[in-house]
Amino acid sequence: MTQGAFTIGIDLGGTTTRMGMFDARMDLLASRSIVTRVAAGPQACVEEMADVVRALLYEQDSSGSGDILGIGIGSPGPINLKTGVLGLLPNLPGWENFHLRDALAEATGFPVILESDANAAAIGEWKFGAGRSTGLDSMAMITLGTGVGSGLILNDRVWHGMCGMAGEIGHATIDPEGPMCGCGTRGCLELYSSANGLVRIAKSVAESSQGTSALLGLMNSGEELTTLKLAMLAEKGNDSAAQLVFQRMGRHLGQGVASLLNTLDLPMVVIGGGVAGAWRLFAPSMFEAVGQYSVVYRLTAPSQFDSCEIHRPFICPAELGASAGLLGAAALPNLSKANSRHQENVELANA
């Protein structure tokens, strides 16, 4: 790969679109964040993205389009990766059926590789974050944000599934009799382990006999309840009710991780997203639940097999924070070029 083989990554979000230009070593050369003007519609937003692409190129004194290997974009799902068309997106109302990949390719003149944002984040952590120095060819990343997303890397490739909808672990059933989820199912993981899920659990704890005046005070302060505020109360304030909120959340998350391990026997699970910042508060109960609900996790204890170096799957926090999706998106054109097996996959996805 020549030094001039730049790539551009785009992390399309419901509120912000982050864009960056990277060199062949994946060093960030320049970046921009723009407000995603959802109501203006997808075509207007694509044209803004194309303007930013041109500005990034201009800044780098790039001699022309020949230097750009391509654009990788991570978008909220569901996306039809075969056609490059958006599905019904809760955070991008009115954008459904938009041909995002083709529109962006036309507006910029560059090849575009489209991925779901969760898969782009998984690629980012795998190649440049928590998975960087492991040499592993398979892992899962679970992103705990407003909702819960996930991406699977299997045998050096993103696993897309039949329709590009694999990795919907946010809608794994944790409690079949649990509360109703927006997806139409009861008791999904997202209801327990997302930022919104934390608030829901906090409400339930605050109103129970285990509630404290400090947690009730935080809930009724009139300000938005955030993961950070809850974590501060639990850690700095040593508040038993706030700690219980994270313990419950960790327990449910552990059940979801256990399900993933039982199905796929993965060597690594990376937990990212804003809520993962409270790792120390939820990790102990998460690990306890993983041990309780995953027979694979228990059986991979070294004592089960003599004379064999079997290791437990490594469950760890993400390292790249909000940059994972941007880095993963920017890596898409390189992966597509460098890895023929990935190429094959991307071609299928983008056929």
Next chain:
Amino acid sequence: MTQGAFTIGIDLGGTTTRMGMFDARMDLLASRSIVTRVAAGPQACVEEMADVVRALLYEQDSSGSGDILGIGIGSPGPINLKTGVLGLLPNLPGWENFHLRDALAEATGFPVILESDANAAAIGEWKFGAGRSTGLDSMAMITLGTGVGSGLILNDRVWHGMCGMAGEIGHATIDPEGPMCGCGTRGCLELYSSANGLVRIAKSVAESSQGTSALLGLMNSGEELTTLKLAMLAEKGNDSAAQLVFQRMGRHLGQGVASLLNTLDLPMVVIGGGVAGAWRLFAPSMFEAVGQYSVVYRLTAPSQFDSCEIHRPFICPAELGASAGLLGAAALPNLSKANSRHQENVELANA
């Protein structure tokens, strides 16, 4: 492949070991079933298997070992596929830490490829059964027997996971507050959708207000309660309580299938094993639960995406019955020879 390239398949079970010799077109030339003398120990059983191999060769007037491509054997799991060593097997007590692959290779003089019985059955259905004419490169098979096993085919290969323990869907958590499973976890799928699970549900229904005198009579007859007897009562006897047993079982199975689809977005799920014979009795409630608990299943309804031929995953009964494991085992040497990607995988698994 020459006509002389025979393979031998072995399906090692806790009560019976089935063995067959197949030609290059996978036509069965000769077969034998022997009692698995578990208490005699694994080395004695391996020597019996080697005797049968010699008898099969003799019967076919085979001119010698040069005609045999290899032996494929499916064994109850967990197995360490890297070393070919058995783990702690509930149905083969005292066999743990036995080097099955090496012992069989030494006793017969042929190369041996070891797989879990669930994976062997998945290969059998994929290549020769329900998946035969689909051309699909990925599917799952769930085997409803005494317990619940499963095998995953992803991108034309068995997905083994890190330690060969992928596909433990029998221990997927269906109800975190459910009854205790032998694996040490609560509410596993196996407790609801295996032959033993059916009996457990039947007991609970019989003792409830929804019980009938016919079901109670069957339970208290002193004879062993089998899936077949329950199915006869439900279908021929039109007994509402027996029908309810299968509806409940189907509902829980559907939840497990939903979890698999949400994680992997697979194009095909095949349901096999003895209990699957009651397909007509449990399938309606299974499909209802899959629709209820799988957002991927709901989203793959064609209306979600314009101008795109997206199909629902095909969930269907197995076609090969008890022969799936034998056929899959016998196919292992051919897969290993013909498919370099599979070969790579098998080499890793058997390294």
